[in-house]
Amino acid sequence: MDLHDVAPVLVEGRIRIPYRWPAGRAGGRFLTLLRDEGRLIGLRCSRCRRVFVPPRTRCLSCHVPCEEEVGVGPEGEVLAWTVSRRASPPAVLALVRLDGADTALLHVLHGVEPTAVRNGLRVKAVLAETRRGHITDLDGFRPL
Amino acid sequence: MRPVGIVGVAQTRHAERRDDVNYAELAFEVVSDLLARTGWSHDRIDTVITASSDFWDGRTISDMAVQDAAGAAGKSASKVSMDGTFALVYAAARIGSGAYRTCLVVAHGKASEGNPRLIANAAFDPIFQRPMGIDDHLALGLQARRFLDRRRLTPGVLVEAAARSAAAAATNPNAHRRQAAHVLVADPLHEDEIAPDSDGACAVLLADAETVRGEAVWLDGFAFATDVHGLGDRDLGEPGVLRQVAREAYRSAGVRDPDRELDVVEVHDASSAQTLLWREGLGLADAGGPAWNPSGGAMSAQPGFATGLVRVAEVFERLAQGEGKTGLAHGMTGFVGQAHCAWILRKRARA
Ligand SMILES: [Zn+2]
Numbered sequence: 399m400d401l402h403d404v405a406p407v408l409v410e411g412r413i414r415i416p417y418r419w420p421a422g423r424a425g426g427r428f429l430t431l432l433r434d435e436g437r438l439i440g441l442r443c444s445r446c447r448r449v450f451v452p453p454r455t456r457c458l459s460c461h462v463p464c465e466e467e468v469g470v471g472p473e474g475e476v477l478a479w480t481v482s483r484r485a486s487p488p489a490v491l492a493l494v495r496l497d498g499a500d501t502a503l504l505h506v507l508h509g510v511e512p513t514a515v516r517n518g519l520r521v522k523a524v525l526a527e528t529r530r531g532h533i534t535d536l537d538g539f540r541p542l
Numbered sequence: 543m544r545p546v547g548i549v550g551v552a553q554t555r556h557a558e559r560r561d562d563v564n565y566a567e568l569a570f571e572v573v574s575d576l577l578a579r580t581g582w583s584h585d586r587i588d589t590v591i592t593a594s595s596d597f598w599d600g601r602t603i604s605d606m607a608v609q610d611a612a613g614a615a616g617k618s619a620s621k622v623s624m625d626g627t628f629a630l631v632y633a634a635a636r637i638g639s640g641a642y643r644t645c646l647v648v649a650h651g652k653a654s655e656g657n658p659r660l661i662a663n664a665a666f667d668p669i670f671q672r673p674m675g676i677d678d679h680l681a682l683g684l685q686a687r688r689f690l691d692r693r694r695l696t697p698g699v700l701v702e703a704a705a706r707s708a709a710a711a712a713t714n715p716n717a718h719r720r721q722a723a724h725v726l727v728a729d730p731l732h733e734d735e736i737a738p739d740s741d742g743a744c745a746v747l748l749a750d751a752e753t754v755r756g757e758a759v760w761l762d763g764f765a766f767a768t769d770v771h772g773l774g775d776r777d778l779g780e781p782g783v784l785r786q787v788a789r790e791a792y793r794s795a796g797v798r799d800p801d802r803e804l805d806v807v808e809v810h811d812a813s814s815a816q817t818l819l820w821r822e823g824l825g826l827a828d829a830g831g832p833a834w835n836p837s838g839g840a841m842s843a844q845p846g847f848a849t850g851l852v853r854v855a856e857v858f859e860r861l862a863q864g865e866g867k868t869g870l871a872h873g874m875t876g877f878v879g880q881a882h883c884a885w886i887l888r889k890r891a892r893a
Contacts, residue, residue, distance in 0.1 A: 481729040
């Protein structure tokens with residue numbers, strides 16, 4: 399018996415496991431204000447003064463609490479972008495630094511041809527009509 | 543730390559799909575090859591460290607199956623769910639501490655069993671990033687775009703870097719032979735500018751100075767570090783913590799001028815933008831210097847967490863064959879270079 403001659407047998411499967419992920423205190427505050435008031439906020443580090451969006455309870459560099467809430471956006475700037483060519487139609491993903499923030503939010507760009515996107519592009523947040531406390535309550539960003 | 547030497551290495555031929563074996567058999571294949579090449583047997587191996595990803599293997603604590611293949615029963619086996627270069631840190635510490643004299647490191651990746659893009663998506667933060675449809679290729683696209691803009695480069699440099707990797711891979715008998723088209727996947731990256739998803743494995747056997755006799759290849763220095771996770775929390779267009787990792791690795795091995803002192807460098811470049819970016823991070827000049835990714839790097843094959851360990855095996859083989867004295871092998875874990883590890887290998891007589 400030469401085991402190298404065995405024709406491959408493939409067993410198909412799928413793992414489906416439901417989860418419940420808390421957004422956390424900072425993320426929960428962000429999503430609550432986005433849902434109820436359509437506002438975007440960040441949290442500022444009390445030491446280095448950087449504003450994190452998405453907000454963090456603690457600064458990633460200083461490790462001290464970020465307790466000062468600041469409004470950010472709704473306008474911002476594209477820092478990096480790509481196009482998901484496997485999506486149909488192709489989706490434009492971007493890292494957007496909202497005005498008043500020091501870190502960038504990953505989201506989708508609407509109303510712009512992939513060939514027209516540039517880093518540094520000024521964009522504005524677009525809210526979803528119905529909101530449920532989810533990052534997609536922000537529908538995405540449009541060029542100004 | 544006590545000196546740690548490399549007894550031998552083995553890697554599989556990397557491929558698109560190895561439907562003929564399950565992942566434990568793939569690990570068994572590379573371990574058997576390593577034992578055959580070195581003339582060693584399992585009873586001489588004190589301890590085993592493996593590198594694997596549960597999500598990639600589609601089962602929790604998937605290393606349990608690999609440990610059978612690695613002859614780990616009855617030994618103090620452990621695993622890291624990171625690239626094999628990080629498993630090597632664990633292994634070298636076991637010998638460097640004097641607690642063990644020999645250690646087998648085994649890493650594998652079998653991308654074909656699952657869906658690499660969906661698995662990558664599931665590794666991102668589920669609150670803010672995952673719902674955006676982000677995956678590893680799209681993160682590489684964001685990084686490449688940022689890199690080009692920061693350096694005022696045109697996408698032509700990505701084409702050239704990918705062509706150089708493909709030419710090197712053509713001479714590598716273990717390379718994953720693939721049909722990659724020049725079509726956009728994640729702007730500005732085309733399919734042929736992104737490292738393939740491969741099936742493959744790699745094994746490295748380490749031992750102390752009493753076991754490794756005469757002239758051999760030694761692990762003379764290393765460093766590793768991790769950066770913040772969020773894609774928007776670091777500048778993707780910069781080499782990030784790789785600069786620090788390179789500095790510390792050079793210092794730990796007494797390398798003062800890497801361009802002159804290194805003879806060969808192998809990096810895990812998940813895209814042709816990373817081929818350029820990691821070179822910058824390692825502090826090497828744009829041209830000249832050491833042989834750069836002579837195997838084709840990760841662009842020649844990317845078998846999951848074995849990818850970095852394959853870089854170690856490639857550098858070892860070149861030094862063992864007399865193609866220079868000192869080399870650097872790089873691995874990474876996490877997306878777009880969140881964590882980096884660098885090893886300095888040197889061929890020399892026993893200390
Ligand atoms: Zn701070």
